[in-house]
Amino acid sequence: MKLLAQIGTYFLLMGRTFSRPEKHSILYRQIMREIEKVGINSFAIVVIISLFVGAVITIQVNFNIENPLLPAYLVGLTVRDSLLLEFSSTMMALILAGKVGSSIASELGMMRITEQIDALEVMGINSASYLILPKIIAAVVFFPILCLLSIMVGLFGGYLACVLGNVIPPSEYIEGIQYAFYPYYISYALTKTVFYALIITSVSSYFGYNVKGGAVEVGQSSTKAVVQSSIIILLANLILTRTILG
Amino acid sequence: MIEVKNIFKSYDGEFVLNDVSARFEQGKCNLIIGRSGSGKTVLLKSIAGLIDADEGEIWYDDQKFSHLDTIGKQQIRKEMGVLFQGAALFDSLSVEENVLFPLDMFTGQSRKEKLDRANFCLERVRVEGTNKLYPAELSGGMKKRVAIARAIALNPRYLLCDEPNSGLDPETGIVIDNLIKELTEEFQMTTIVNSHDMNSVLEIGDKVIFIYQGCLCWEGSREDILQTDNDALNNFVFATNMAKQIKNS
Numbered sequence: 251m252k253l254l255a256q257i258g259t260y261f262l263l264m265g266r267t268f269s270r271p272e273k274h275s276i277l278y279r280q281i282m283r284e285i286e287k288v289g290i291n292s293f294a295i296v297v298i299i300s301l302f303v304g305a306v307i308t309i310q311v312n313f314n315i316e317n318p319l320l321p322a323y324l325v326g327l328t329v330r331d332s333l334l335l336e337f338s339s340t341m342m343a344l345i346l347a348g349k350v351g352s353s354i355a356s357e358l359g360m361m362r363i364t365e366q367i368d369a370l371e372v373m374g375i376n377s378a379s380y381l382i383l384p385k386i387i388a389a390v391v392f393f394p395i396l397c398l399l400s401i402m403v404g405l406f407g408g409y410l411a412c413v414l415g416n417v418i419p420p421s422e423y424i425e426g427i428q429y430a431f432y433p434y435y436i437s438y439a440l441t442k443t444v445f446y447a448l449i450i451t452s453v454s455s456y457f458g459y460n461v462k463g464g465a466v467e468v469g470q471s472s473t474k475a476v477v478q479s480s481i482i483i484l485l486a487n488l489i490l491t492r493t494i495l496g
Numbered sequence: 497m498i499e500v501k502n503i504f505k506s507y508d509g510e511f512v513l514n515d516v517s518a519r520f521e522q523g524k525c526n527l528i529i530g531r532s533g534s535g536k537t538v539l540l541k542s543i544a545g546l547i548d549a550d551e552g553e554i555w556y557d558d559q560k561f562s563h564l565d566t567i568g569k570q571q572i573r574k575e576m577g578v579l580f581q582g583a584a585l586f587d588s589l590s591v592e593e594n595v596l597f598p599l600d601m602f603t604g605q606s607r608k609e610k611l612d613r614a615n616f617c618l619e620r621v622r623v624e625g626t627n628k629l630y631p632a633e634l635s636g637g638m639k640k641r642v643a644i645a646r647a648i649a650l651n652p653r654y655l656l657c658d659e660p661n662s663g664l665d666p667e668t669g670i671v672i673d674n675l676i677k678e679l680t681e682e683f684q685m686t687t688i689v690n691s692h693d694m695n696s697v698l699e700i701g702d703k704v705i706f707i708y709q710g711c712l713c714w715e716g717s718r719e720d721i722l723q724t725d726n727d728a729l730n731n732f733v734f735a736t737n738m739a740k741q742i743k744n745s
Contacts, residue, residue, distance in 0.1 A: 365580040
């Protein structure tokens, strides 16, 4: 029953969130602020993690398929497909759920307990739309850019591993990442990322917006936001993969 | 004028407000007093529309709040300024941006007109020169003043204040109280102040209602308090032995 009540409250909140904004100019300004907070401020973590993961996947794949019968370029192909199909969309979404999701939940939670959300409501402002909608739009617009960045940096990380670690000849790696390339995989990764962006921002906002109590509850809501977002992302990954790749 | 009629509110079967009716006059400071947990914050939040009462009516002049649709309620709220206990300034905005916020949201004024209005409000509450500071850089008293400036930015008809001088020293508390009274008279607002501070009651209470265990137990002016024989009110107002001696003398 509690779960059903939570789902009901979540959809009611989303109903209020996706209602007409007060002023489009203010919505635009808020979206720009949120793009900086949820998007641009995540650049560094995406670059660092993708670079190292790309390099590590390259080394591990080479270690596992080291066989004179298998061409070396298969390492590049496997790294590319791992990044495209799973890492840069799903794994990166789980990382962003930790960074962005906890930040959203604690920000809204603090606004709730310090009555800032009440202040918006008594001014006659739809606080859900004012606070949550820009976060969702910013994430839906910007997370796909982060996904593309992650793919490129991850591939570059693999290349660096080849150049600096002598894993396989760099030319073989380059050949591998170009071999049997289906552009459709990029659409698949970006489609998943859009869904993940919606999940991370809306679920985290739900937990932050509905906080009752004090600082302890804000911390708890932040943890719940990350855990629940991660579980829903994994579930969505399964459903989307089954639906899109059949 | 704001009027509440037969308000009931309960949580988990326990009444927090039990048949409360009161009338708050325009141009006067109407005080709601009572012990912590007596239900005064629930009453104020019900009036502000932040809590839905189980039963009863809330009237803003000739408009019944509970009968209004969402747009009607929003219109009333645009005419309402609320000062929260913790000031509730937006942390991510500077002082100037906080005061500009309602003007940006609800007026089509030019940037210059809005800035002029924001500066007027800040000067009116005597915190001019703090425009570029953030709430975290202000003292408790200054936060309350900025919150008042934000509350009056749109020239509200109704001003609701939840314990405006809580957490302030008595001298600063009186300054805030007097500011509320001045603004109430100057702009002819209907002001409701929620307080358990006796200095406020005696300083600005044009009309005082006393909430005791969720019921309206007494109402009158600040002068009437000194002559009342209501035990619950006397125990609340004259809580210390010294105060009791002064009352008896």
